[in-house]
Amino acid sequence: MSFFAIFYDYPADSHLIAENRPVHREFLAKLKEEGILVGSGPFLDENGGALIIIRLNENATVADAEQLMNADPFHRLGILAGRVIRKWNPVLNIFS
Template sequence: MNYFAVHYLYAGDSEQIITLRPEHRAWLGGLRDENILVGSGPYTDGLGGALIIIRLPEPATVADAEALMDQDPFQQEGALAGREIREWNPVLNVFAE
């Protein structure tokens, strides 16, 4: 499996984020059910944004992760101020495959 860290940038008090959050979380729930989502959640420092960790079968690339994350309602509705996706190697981990 290839792992990817997805960093979302958005204001914590964004009305668009608040409105879309249930749809976004339902979409993430589908990824969890497909064993793609490893974990997700907002940063708690008051600055907004979130971290999402996903896993895709080898030989998945960042482009594959981007294509998947393009389906997120936050991305589709233009609610994000920014997004960064990087391949990640969890050398020591508790993630079951």
């Protein structure tokens, strides 16, 4: 498996994020059901943003992860201040 860390940048007090969070979470729930989503959640400091960890097939690339995450309503609606997707190697982990 290939793992990817997706960092979302948005203000902690963004009303657009709050308004669209339910459809964003529906998108993530679908990824979880498909066995793609490993974990996700917002950062709890005053800087805002969130982290999403996904797993794709062994040969997947950042471009594959990007294509998948382009369907997230937060991205489609253009309400993120930024997004970074990086391939990640969880050397020590609890993932099965």
